[in-house]
Amino acid sequence: MASRKSRQSFLKRHSLSLAASGVLLLWCVLYMFSNPDTHWGSFFGNAIADWTGVVVMIDFWLLVSPCCLAPLKWRVQNDGILVYTPGRVPQRCR
Secondary structure (H helix, E strand, C coil), X not given: CHHHHHHHHHHHHHHHHHHHHXXXXXHHHHHHCCCCXXXXXXXXXXXXXXXXXXXXXXXXXXXXXXXXXCCEEEEECCCCCEEEEECCCCHHHC
């Protein structure tokens, strides 16, 4: 029973990373069977680069350091521009 519970929590926690990795794997397979000199080959190569960045960002932001992300604080300047100001980082993440 404990292994089933841990398996569910693993899938719940990593589902976004697994889905993004699956899309990245799909682009890699399609690139392997295409000609890099054609339009589709270039498209698949660019998609691999883009989705690699997505997977890295998901793994870092959501799995590695969720407590280290500063809370969002927005304020409106006098001229109506919305500005992001980082919040206070918790002590344990410094």
